[in-house]
Amino acid sequence: MRLSGMLLSALVLTPGTVGLVLLLLTPRNAKSLHRWVGMLTSLATLGLALLAWSRFDISDPGFQFVEVRTWLPSLGISYRLGMDGIALVLVLLTALLQPVVMLSSWKQIDDKVKGYVASMLILETGMLGAFLATDLFLFYVFWELMLLPMYFIIGVWGGERRVYAAVKFVIFTLAGSLLMLVGILYLGSLHKASPAGVWSFAFEDIAKLTIPGGAGFWHNPQLLAFSVFALAFAIKVPVWPLHTWLPDAHVEAPTGGSIILAGVLLKLGTFGFLRYCRPLFPEAWQAATPLFVTLAVIAIIVGALVAYAQKDIKKLVAYSSVSHMGFVMLGLFGGTVTSTQGALLQMVNHGLSSGALFLLVGVIYDRRHTRLFEDFGGLAKVMPLYTAAFMITTLSSIGLPGLNGFVGELLIFLGSFKTQPVAVIIAATGVVLGAVYMLTVVQRVFWNPLVHEANRGLEDLTWREVTAFAPLGLAMIWIGVYPLPLLSLSEAAIRRLIGG
Amino acid sequence: MLADILAVLPETALALMGMVVLILGLAKVRNHLAVAVLTLGSLLLAGVLLSHVGRAVDPGEHFMFGMFVLDRFAIYFKALLLACSFLTVLLSIDYLMRHDARPGEYLALVMLATVGMMTMASGVHLAAIYVGLELMALSTYVLAGYFRRQVKSHEAAAKYFVLGALSSGILLYGLSLLYGATGTLELQAIAGRLAQGPPSAAALAGIGLLACGFLFKVAAVPFHMWTPDVYEGAPTPITTFMSVGPKAAAFAIFLRVFDGGLAPVAESWRPLVWGAAALTMVWGNIAALTQDNVKRMLAYSSIAHAGYALVGLVAGGDAGVQSVLLYMLVYTVTNVGAFGLVILLESRGYAGQTVQDFAGLARKQPVAAFGMLLFLLSLGGIPPTAGFMGKLYVFAAAIRSGYVWLVVIAVLMSAVSLYYYLRIVLQMYLRDGEGVEPAPMVSAVWTERALWACAVAVLLIGLWPGPFAAAAAAGLGIMPLP
Numbered sequence: 001m002r003l004s005g006m007l008l009s010a011l012v013l014t015p016g017t018v019g020l021v022l023l024l025l026t027p028r029n030a031k032s033l034h035r036w037v038g039m040l041t042s043l044a045t046l047g048l049a050l051l052a053w054s055r056f057d058i059s060d061p062g063f064q065f066v067e068v069r070t071w072l073p074s075l076g077i078s079y080r081l082g083m084d085g086i087a088l089v090l091v092l093l094t095a096l097l098q099p100v101v102m103l104s105s106w107k108q109i110d111d112k113v114k115g116y117v118a119s120m121l122i123l124e125t126g127m128l129g130a131f132l133a134t135d136l137f138l139f140y141v142f143w144e145l146m147l148l149p150m151y152f153i154i155g156v157w158g159g160e161r162r163v164y165a166a167v168k169f170v171i172f173t174l175a176g177s178l179l180m181l182v183g184i185l186y187l188g189s190l191h192k193a194s195p196a197g198v199w200s201f202a203f204e205d206i207a208k209l210t211i212p213g214g215a216g217f218w219h220n221p222q223l224l225a226f227s228v229f230a231l232a233f234a235i236k237v238p239v240w241p242l243h244t245w246l247p248d249a250h251v252e253a254p255t256g257g258s259i260i261l262a263g264v265l266l267k268l269g270t271f272g273f274l275r276y277c278r279p280l281f282p283e284a285w286q287a288a289t290p291l292f293v294t295l296a297v298i299a300i301i302v303g304a305l306v307a308y309a310q311k312d313i314k315k316l317v318a319y320s321s322v323s324h325m326g327f328v329m330l331g332l333f334g335g336t337v338t339s340t341q342g343a344l345l346q347m348v349n350h351g352l353s354s355g356a357l358f359l360l361v362g363v364i365y366d367r368r369h370t371r372l373f374e375d376f377g378g379l380a381k382v383m384p385l386y387t388a389a390f391m392i393t394t395l396s397s398i399g400l401p402g403l404n405g406f407v408g409e410l411l412i413f414l415g416s417f418k419t420q421p422v423a424v425i426i427a428a429t430g431v432v433l434g435a436v437y438m439l440t441v442v443q444r445v446f447w448n449p450l451v452h453e454a455n456r457g458l459e460d461l462t463w464r465e466v467t468a469f470a471p472l473g474l475a476m477i478w479i480g481v482y483p484l485p486l487l488s489l490s491e492a493a494i495r496r497l498i499g500g
Numbered sequence: 501m502l503a504d505i506l507a508v509l510p511e512t513a514l515a516l517m518g519m520v521v522l523i524l525g526l527a528k529v530r531n532h533l534a535v536a537v538l539t540l541g542s543l544l545l546a547g548v549l550l551s552h553v554g555r556a557v558d559p560g561e562h563f564m565f566g567m568f569v570l571d572r573f574a575i576y577f578k579a580l581l582l583a584c585s586f587l588t589v590l591l592s593i594d595y596l597m598r599h600d601a602r603p604g605e606y607l608a609l610v611m612l613a614t615v616g617m618m619t620m621a622s623g624v625h626l627a628a629i630y631v632g633l634e635l636m637a638l639s640t641y642v643l644a645g646y647f648r649r650q651v652k653s654h655e656a657a658a659k660y661f662v663l664g665a666l667s668s669g670i671l672l673y674g675l676s677l678l679y680g681a682t683g684t685l686e687l688q689a690i691a692g693r694l695a696q697g698p699p700s701a702a703a704l705a706g707i708g709l710l711a712c713g714f715l716f717k718v719a720a721v722p723f724h725m726w727t728p729d730v731y732e733g734a735p736t737p738i739t740t741f742m743s744v745g746p747k748a749a750a751f752a753i754f755l756r757v758f759d760g761g762l763a764p765v766a767e768s769w770r771p772l773v774w775g776a777a778a779l780t781m782v783w784g785n786i787a788a789l790t791q792d793n794v795k796r797m798l799a800y801s802s803i804a805h806a807g808y809a810l811v812g813l814v815a816g817g818d819a820g821v822q823s824v825l826l827y828m829l830v831y832t833v834t835n836v837g838a839f840g841l842v843i844l845l846e847s848r849g850y851a852g853q854t855v856q857d858f859a860g861l862a863r864k865q866p867v868a869a870f871g872m873l874l875f876l877l878s879l880g881g882i883p884p885t886a887g888f889m890g891k892l893y894v895f896a897a898a899i900r901s902g903y904v905w906l907v908v909i910a911v912l913m914s915a916v917s918l919y920y921y922l923r924i925v926l927q928m929y930l931r932d933g934e935g936v937e938p939a940p941m942v943s944a945v946w947t948e949r950a951l952w953a954c955a956v957a958v959l960l961i962g963l964w965p966g967p968f969a970a971a972a973a974a975g976l977g978i979m980p981l982p
Binding site for chain 2: 145
């Protein structure tokens with residue numbers, strides 16, 4: 001019991017603390033030390049996440065392992081962590097992806113290894129903290145903490161246009177998040193103006209407030225506050241048409257950065273909608289539903305079409321993220337328990353499949369230094385293991401029954417059909433489009449005749465790459481065959497949230 | 501009478517020590533270190549005296565014929581101003597040695613400027629405030645032109661003097677109108693008169709001119725034109741000093757006069773300050789975007805920061821005043837840090853003039869680059885640095901008072917500001933500079949010490965702002981309200 005009093009702090013702060021120590025106290029050239037410390041810290045964090053899972057009570061819909069420490073009493077700001085089922089699922093995803101990132105970067109990142117590992121570890125603290133913070137202000141601090149490491153990861157270790165991509169990423173993210181800060185301060189001041197009479201940013205206190213509504217947009221505080229939160233999250237998801245930073249960031253980022261960006265950072269946007277927008281602004285949520293459902297459907301279709309038009313595999317995967325995150329948004333705004341569960345599951349699925357895709361694209365890029373379809377063909381004969389891994393991921397991504405993507409999409413469609421039938425019908429065509437572009441990749445890269453001599457001698461997956469892919473592949477199959485344990489983790493929390 | 505002398509003891513001691521240093525300068529003592537240590541010691545002495553005297557006298561009492569108080573507000577600002585000067589002297593030692601400049605007059609002028617600023621913080625009588633202001637301003641004009649053989653330094657001093665004198669004239673005209681309208685120069689009495697009824701046209705004109713004069717002194721738009729040229733031309737330690745000390749002192753009198761004496765007619769001046777705050781944030785940040793010279797960029801950035809502090813002034817009330825007090829502290833340690841690093845890099849042979857000079861610094865000077873990163877993040881207001889906490893208190897106070905739109909402008913401009921702060925970060929970390937080997941290492945231990953102090957303060961306030969916010973809150977409840 002005493003241990004669990006510190007469990008979440010240990011989980012959140014371990015990677016960042018190790019990262020800072022690495023950064024400040026170790027010599028620059030001890031590359032393998034940095035790699036090993038990064039790997040072991042990621043594994044230790046995963047261990048702590050698994051420990052939290054083993055002790056988690058799935059029947060309790062509220063926050064567990066709660067920690068409260070005062071931080072800034074005069075403004076009612078406290079260090080509050082808590083884990084509900086929704087956060088647990090995403091924490092597990094984050095902790096699982098982190099060692100994969102470390103492995104994928106083992107050989108690929110050979111310059112400034114210390115900075116890379118430290119950035120990744122500090123980034124992990126930011127992500128885990130944002131999932132687990134139950135004080136809005138603390139959430140904002142962790143949210144901002146992610147900004148700089150990602151800026152460096154893209155800007156220092158990225159591709160040719162890395163500086164442009166990094167600056168664009170920062171400007172987009174900041175514009176949203178700073179306005180969210182105004183929203184957060186506004187909610188705190190409402191609590192101060194309420195009978196309670198003190199500042200507070202604790203989620204539970206804010207959730208009890210009734211935020212006044214009003215006519216129109218400019219005279220409706222609830223809608224305005226919802227808008228600033230929604231804008232920050234929508235940029236992160238990214239919701240069409242705020243997605244333009246994403247292809248640049250993804251294409252320029254190193255493999256590890258892309259994995260974490262697609263795997264976890266985008267999920268923070270949808271997580272924000274679920275955790276903050278829906279319970280805090282119920283009326284505004286209702287009012288905004290048609291807009292966001294429309295945007296989600298547009299993202300699904302447009303994302304898929306644009307992905308199909310790409311010549312660069314990594315860019316294709318990037319645009320497929322826009323499309324897939326559209327499904328998640330549809331599930332969230334579908335509004336039922338089933339659709340929300342589907343959305344949460346689909347967040348995990350997309351984290352696994354897009355993470356794996358970026359990992360695999362990185363593998364051939366390392367060998368050939370190109371990512372264009374036209375440079376490949378016939379890899380199935382040369383790299384059988386690689387082909388198998390890519391096939392599993394593709395099938396998961398397009399939602400083949402028996403793999404994880406199918407379960408998530410099915411739940412989203414089933415759950416949303418009651419409330420948004422038209423949107424679901426249109427979105428379903430997006431699944432077909434998804435199959436078209438992904439299978440085209442497979443066709444061109446693996447089955448077309450082997451025309452380039454350079455591809456003949458390509459090395460198949462090394463043991464390290466297999467180890468990096470294995471947890472993702474196994475998770476895809478496991479969730480596809482037996483999704484119940486994962487769904488039941490978050491069911492209580494989602495039921496309480498939706499009130500169903 | 502004894503109490504009067506006691507109350508001004510810190511200023512008196514500092515002024516006397518300033519004379520001693522001045523005489524040492526006249527005696528052509530060229531031992532930089534000895535003179536500097538004497539100056540540092542004098543500033544410390546003034547601090548120690550301040551803490552003792554502050555405890556001994558009654559914060560509500562008026563000294564020197566109703567001109568001078570030593571309340572918590574004054575003590576807070578004086579401690580801050582002494583710290584500004586202390587850091588400035590630390591930054592100046594290596595600089596003066598490197599340029600082989602005479603230390604005597606320079607350091608004496610810093611001390612006299614400090615006396616002027618401390619008088620401003622204590623003044624509750626418009627004449628006392630004005631005298632303090634002029635003492636500070638005249639000393640600073642000379643300091644700006646201290647390298648009189650350099651054209652830029654010369655230009656800086658001339659511009660600063662002409663425009664400064666003009667603004668002092670405007671201020672004085674405002675004071676005389678206010679005197680004509682209320683018949684008194686004491687803030688408390690002014691507040692009493694103004695509370696009796698709607699202000700007369702003369703009083704309103706006086707308040708408007710007074711606001712213009714103060715806005716000039718804090719370098720707010722549209723009275724900021726002198727700032728970039730003066731900051732660029734002045735010796736860098738003096739630029740550092742001007743960007744924090746006189747600015748903080750100006751905010752002290754701004755708060756004391758406007759949130760104190762003129763509080764009864766707040767509705768007449770608040771829109772004016774609202775507009776100035778918005779303009780300052782917008783123009784300061786947008787103009788900074790286009791600057792390639794780091795000193796000019798930091799000059800525009802310090803204009804923008806005056807805008808954020810003005811937001812706290814607009815918010816008003818205890819929370820607003822507290823936020824300005826905290827903001828001045830945060831801004832001081834951050835800005836001294838940023839300018840100090842420019843000085844440090846100059847001393848290590850990097851030009852430190854244009855943004856491009858920072859290319860590849862992370863590799864060549866990892867510790868300095870990391871420090872610059874920290875100060876830039878703090879200027880940009882990213883957690884967990886002091887700058888974030890400073891903005892947080894200001895924004896919270898403004899939202900509480902209902903100025904949500906001003907805060908929206910402020911945060912959007914913060915996003916803009918990140919763009920130019922990150923330009924330096926980008927050069928340091930993302931670009932590889934050419935293999936310019938630094939000049940032979942000149943000793944810069946004093947600069948480094950000042951920088952370490954600032955870095956620790958930035959992190960400490962960022963992570964654990966409670967005690968600092970409490971210190972700022974202790975400086976409240978002092979306005980000479982009727």
